[in-house]
Amino acid sequence: MREIPPLRAIQAFESAARLGSFQRAAEELRVTPSAISHQIRALEKEVGADLFHRTNRRIVLTDVGRRYAAEVGEAFGQLEAATRDLTRRGKRDILTIHSVPSLATQWLMPRIMRFNAQAPVLDVRLNASSEPVDLSHGAVDLDIRYGTVLPAAGLAIEPLPREPIVAVCAPSLLEGPNGIREPADLARHSLIHSEVNLYRWHDWARDNDVDLDLERGSRFDRSFLSISAALDGLGVCLESRLLVDREIDAGRLVLPFGDAGPRLTCHSLVYLRSRARVGKIAGFRKWLLAEVGAG
Incomplete structure (x- = not known):
């Protein structure tokens, strides 16, 4: 009491x-x-x-x-x-999801109608910020986080399937005598840096045995900004394949080196263990894992 x-x-x-x-x-x-x-x-x-x-x-x-x-x-x-x-x-139930901004913008928002079609009795509220939320307050049902999530009492932390990390650019950068055809060609092009990513250009240069000028290029603290810069033809960015699916499918971005690349656990779904069996939470979890797996 x-x-x-x-x-x-x-x-x-x-x-x-x-x-x-x-x-x-x-x-x-x-x-x-x-x-x-x-x-x-x-x-x-x-x-x-x-x-x-x-x-x-x-x-x-x-x-x-x-x-x-x-x-x-x-x-x-x-x-x-x-x-x-x-x-x-009214009395319709609301599913409140918090997500890191780039996944919310690039991947979740374009697909949220698919979940709505499966759960027509729910209204979905999507919040986005880089800071994790305190789920114990009850205002948010699920949190999608990027990077390492530290264990905490009462929290279930479920890593999403591993995501391929790929180089992407506008189609125009593949054209002409200076077009990109192999990793070494990136030495003649601007690199777009996503500064908070788990896998960055210095890792890519090491894994592909190429020498790149890593001091040059635009820098952003959000992946969706890097992707936007790549769409504008400002250079080549290195991002999760999950975040650039739409642009690649539409032909606005291309994969100069194909889908080959490291596969990393980038995102995790976080929720309260005590609420794991709540219908709206269990339903979204099942849908999310299926969507990411299909991608």
Whole structure:
């Protein structure tokens, strides 16, 4: 059981603190001013601190009361927003997915309608940022992360299938006397660097036994930006095949050296073990693994 004072007393305090008057709080809550005063006295006794200075029929929050009012007001605001959201959206269940930005932009968004077709009773909310989220708060159901995910109590961490890492560029870079035909030809072209990737150009140069000027070239901290630069013909980028499927299928990007390349575990699906059997989470997990595997 939660250790909080009676909700009526907290509501009386929040209203009086926000409106600056017991009288106005009484009007808002449709009770008498004496009832408001009684509730706040009981609350002060419960928390062991004076929340208001009472002088000449005026009330002024104490320092303790001001801090408490800010936190209580925020909590009531969240309750109000949650109720408004429920009323506006109805009672359909929502699957909230958090993902690293590049996978969300390049791979997940174009395919999310396929999942919607399989789960028409769900509304999907997709959030994207590079920082992991705290799943224990319950606001997010699943998190797709990039790179190493450290174990934590209560978390299930499921690596997605390994992804081929490939060099890609605009078709125009294969044309003409300086066109790309073999790894050594990259010495005549600009390299596009994705600075947070697990496998980068210095790894590729070592594995292909070529000497490249790794100090030159555009640098980005997101793969989708590197891919965009490659689409604009600014150079050759090194990315997961998963992230460039659409562009390759459409002919906007090409693989100058084919699909050959290292296969790495890049992304992981993270969720709470306690919620693994929840229908919407289990359903998305199954769909995601099948989609990545098919790719």
